[in-house]
């Protein structure tokens with residue numbers, strides 16, 4: 208593993224993934240000649256690490272760049288700049304961002320991305336057997352039909368699907384079951400990293416809980432590492448060891464889950480947390496309404512991107528980009544006043 212680049216790194220435990228200064232700029236093309244007019248800076252200089260076996264939650268409003276970051280990591284899209292160091296099972300580290308296509312083919316089996324809509328991500332013309340067997344065949348992990356079927360049955364059993372339903376098609380399953388099929392498929396090549404992008408958002412609350420429990424059980428059994436992207440902060444709090452908060456393509460805060468939820472150090476995180484519902488009638492809901500639009504990633508404001516919406520903003524916030532600082536142990540934030548502000552988190556009494 209290369210030397211850690213910046214303070215965002217947490218060196219305790221074995222690091223499976225290190226994202227370093229990652230950028231993804233989408234060109235804005237106009238006119239007949241498609242000349243480039245500017246860039247949507249969907250991911251703009253993001254750095255963090257994920258330890259082996261850890262669940263790293265990623266939150267932020269719509270358009271903050273979460274999916275784009277996930278897609279860059281699994282190399283579904285090419286990043287513009289930066290590195291994505293990933294440790295292979297044999298201990299060797301590769302930079303997924305710069306790996307040649309031919310080499311990428313050999314390492315793809317070690318990471319996988321699961322999406323929100325379990326229906327559109329499963330081919331309706333393929334049976335469950337074919338869906339789950341596909342990555343096994345593509346990666347040439349097993350060749351005999353008998354062995355492949357046995358492996359598919361084993362995976363179906365692991366994710367709580369009835370093995371009798373091997374030859375059924377996706378439409379015959381409920382949303383939760385379809386997400387289980389997607390999870391079985393992602394597990395087929397024995398990956399070490401799974402990027403879950405809003406993996407439970409489309410499901411009913413009770414089904415969400417079942418899928419989250421399944422993910423936690425599978426994590427323990429197979430020593431999986433998760434990058435867990437979600438809007439729902441209660442879900443993220445439940446499942447994550449650490450959480451990163453994104454705003455307009457940048458990480459603005461990163462901390463252990465408990466520390467972030469009880470003691471946020473960035474006004475944007477405070478506002479997001481104020482919308483987390485409480486079940487305790489004694490706890491007064493005091494939601495911070497974020498005024499104004501999310502900044503445009505093609506034309507962000509000067510200084511701190513959040514300053515036009517920040518209720519604590521001072522002159523410096525419009526002038527200078529706030530530095531990324533470690534405010535307390537393992538708790539990082541990019542706000543000029545991260546140390547001074549008395550921000551409200553959510554307590555464990557909820």
Ligand SMILES: Nc1ncnc2c1ncn2[C@@H]1O[C@H](COP(=O)(O)OP(=O)(O)OP(=O)(O)O)[C@@H](O)[C@H]1O
Pocket residue numbers: 233247248249267268269270271272273274275276438504
């Ligand atoms: N292929 C693309 N071409 C141009 N712009 C894109 C493309 N994909 C994403 N974007 C832009 O990049 C920004 C980040 O989008 P992204 O989908 O990563 O956000 P997100 O945090 O996942 O949002 P959501 O919570 O709604 O899923 C947005 O401004 C989006 O419009």
Ligand SMILES: [Mg+2]
Pocket residue numbers: 273274275404
């Ligand atoms: Mg998204």
